[in-house]
Amino acid sequence: MRPKILATMLGAFVACAALMSGRDARSDASPGPANAATVYGNIPPDQIEFLSSPERIKSIASSGSPAAIWETLEHGEKVECLECISSIAPLLYDRNAETREIAAWWLRRRIFGVFGPGEVYEQTLKTLQGDADPKRRAYAAEALGEFLAKPGIAACGAALTGDSDPTVRAAAAGALGRLHDDAGGALGKALGDADARVKIAVLGAAPRINGWTGTPAVAKLTTDADALVRRRAVQVLDTLQAKESVASVVLLAKSDPDPEVRLSACHALGTFHDAVARPVLEEIAASDSSTFVRDQARIALRRL
Incomplete structure (x- = not known):
């Protein structure tokens, strides 16, 4: 067997083993430096792929470092960790937009613990529909866009046409663009909104809607x-x-x-x-x- 093919197979084996065990697969953790060289060749250690452990996912949520959160969750995309969900869910309301985005991205990839009754997705819907804080409602709308799930369409459409706060309406418009749906004409209707921020958000979403019919508006x-x-x-x-x-x-x-x-x-x-x-x-x-x-x-x- 050719050395390059063998190295590729060994790399896949190491990654799978780390995923199953939940251990960190950094080159300086699971495979030692010598083994890393065998598996990855001359790739610098800081460029070697690793899988985030559940322990790291839970701890990084409170670190306050957007870069560290992004790195950890990206490398934990396929790490199933039910106990991590409660640590990541609050990041949907973080003040940093990129942190909110990666949190929703990671959560929507969970097989269990996010989309069931009373779980994160349903809680997010309820936040958009009734939280007293308009900032939290706006962040909830953003999250529903990133979750890419159908119930978010109606919820964001209702917020776009009915929420009292223009920041929330603008966020709902952006979410509908992310969902590629105009919520039964809600986007077109919102082009007549009194607030310029909402109209600008709708205009940003419009080209992303399949079969958009609001060109005259x-x-x-x-x-x-x-x-x-x-x-x-x-x-x-x-x-x-x-x-x-x-x-x-x-x-x-x-x-x-x-x-x-x-x-x-x-x-x-x-x-x-x-x-x-x-x-x-x-x-x-x-x-x-x-x-x-x-x-x-x-x-x-x-x-x-």
Whole structure:
């Protein structure tokens, strides 16, 4: 048997043995330095794959180090540890967004202990639906998006259209984008939300929805009072290649007071490949007050 094949097989054996035993499979733990060299060859010790032990998973949750939490949970993806769940679940409400994300990522991979009655997922649904703290409700919505489970769709749709706090509504919109579902039209309805943060979150989610049908509502936001909403709206129209909105985008490219909006509009006109935009783009390329907008108009003209 070739040495490289043998080394690969030995590496797989060591990893499986560590998983079954729950022991740390670092090169300086289970296989000693000499054995690590045999298994992994000349790979530096700090680059050798290891499996997190249940003890490390439980202890790292209270360390306060996002990097250590990420590393430990990533290497503990397939380590079944029922007693670890109660240590990781509170991280869904950690102040660090990356810690919340990796906690939900790890929890959703559990075979047992997360999705049953009264367990973490059901608790998260209840937090979104009734916790007094809007920050916790927003974090719960984020977690439901990361759990990728169907009950989260209806819960986030209800929060998006009914929660009193715009931060929660925005988080629910983002979660629906992660779930690739508009919750029966809740996302489209939320494009009319009074808060710009919510509209921006919906616009971020819209391109991720399979069979999105809210393009006309997106086009209406090209006249929104908030410049960032207008820019995000035209970027979504660009992504969706919504050629039917060319008239709205031409108006933005020609006369919007914000140069970032005009630039995005020119880019979208290039994407649409509609010759009706040529005269406007030629005018912009010659006379817009922004060098960047003029350059983008010239690029768009080449794409028509």
